Amino acid sequence: MVDASVAKRLVQTIIDNLPEPVPGRRPVHTIGMGVKGKFVASDVARTYCIAEHFDGQSVSVSVRFSNGLGGLEQHDGWSDVRGMATRFHLPDGTASDLIATTLGEFFVRNVDDFFEFAKVAKLEPYRRRPWWLKLLDILQLKVPPRDPYPNETRNVDAGALCYANRHRFAQLGVFQVSLIGAPVSYARASYHAVHTFMVTAPDGVRRPVRFSWQPVAGVRNTELMEVPCDKYLRKELEDRLRRWPARFMLMMTIGEAGDALDDPTRPWPGTRIRVAMGTLTLTEVPEDQEAAGERISFNPCRLAPGIEVSGDPILEARLGAYEVSREMRGGCPFRFR
């Protein structure tokens, strides 16, 4: 268990790198929206995991979609990691959470890496690269860095790149972030829980797994070269759900001996067995967004019996960090079991 002081340092480190503090709000993934829906497990899910939400009955679900940036400025159209935090409300009043983002792999392996990353990847002034330097990039067969978005004056890109150049484990995550783009809808992106979890089957077999949400509507990003629109994702989802529910398939990939179980920077090969665990149907954007999204306190380690954390040190650290963040912003406490 990561001690409480480390959890506080983790959260403080994130807060210290914000353009300005946002008391009472999440330090990152600050802008978001709550959505209600139902999850129905597939008929094979129960053969892999005894967790209650995989037994086939319909379970009500709260989802909070979010932009990854910290702070109150809303930039839906900027290239950014998006979040999809899901709470499965179990019949006995407990819950199981699944926190996923559009980033397939994380960029640090453990807490020490994170602190080092945070030291290097500071917010720095970001300006358009002069034309002659862009020309030099092109002559070297490099792709010049993108131009700043309107009103984008600072970002962490240069520091993150510097960190990735020194640490090969970080390169995949940092590279993916640089190309991640902006979805046309929160319902048109894939979300990955990144960490490995252990699931227990009815016969007692424990398997290492990774979860992903796959949008039934398909993945689609906005056009890279268009001027990004700052506010569209909430209205788009409201309009979409007024017409028709949005669905996601929950896919569970089963790891094999030798796969990285405790390292979220390392992907698993696409050759692993992939099980369709169920379908999430989103139906409604509640009017009371404070209750539906802002006050809910998700935690990636709040898991129903039948799902356990792996030895992933980042997952372990998130347990405490999410609780510290909840206390700091006055989020609703929710029992773990």
Place this chain on the structure above:
Amino acid sequence: MPSDEGLLDRFVDWLPKNPLFKRVASRTLVPFWAWWTPVKPLPGGPHPSFQHGDNVQCMMNLIMPLKIKSPIGRAEAALAIAQNKDAIYAGLNNVGTVHFARFVIVGDNICMFSVYDGDFTNYIRDFIATIGSVFNAVVELTEGGDDVIPCEENVEAFIQWVHERDLYQVPDTATDFLRDQEALNGDRAASGNDDLTLLPRKMVLQLRANANVSLGSGYRAYPGFSVAQVRKQLGIGW
């Protein structure tokens, strides 16, 4: 995107999209950088692995340039396959580890694309034993093929010949391609003094060295299952 850009900014942004510039760059910049920072061809076939999931549904993408680069050469290749249809089906059924296999003519190349279970060398060895005559009929039409036929008498040389024509399989993640380049150069360090912004150039130069590649490990609807498991589950036996 932003409005404060000048004429030169717009020109430089437009330049990489311009077909003429791409042609000029292909003839000047790419050869220059290939000379200045040479890149070795990466080997074909699946990456070695002991894990079960990596050893079922492996891909072979064999590209064999035809000796006679004309419709006549292509027709000869088509005829060689057509004449051996029974032998191919019987061989595939006997080998029993092949999910899919097909011959394709692309330009002046005869290609064999297949998805198989198990070790590559055993896969080719099994084929030589069951349909060696078909391989001989096809390979004799291709460049360099005469050196390895009859394949039944040149088993190891034939396996190496096939391996050399199997496409490099670019990893699913872009940065793993860098790890392949590093491994080929004997660099297995966990960290280095890299420059991630050079990834586009490294990709360009690698695709110069390996002009034909397979992109990613391929999508699988039921990953992790062998031919035998699928047939058993479906109750269609052998």
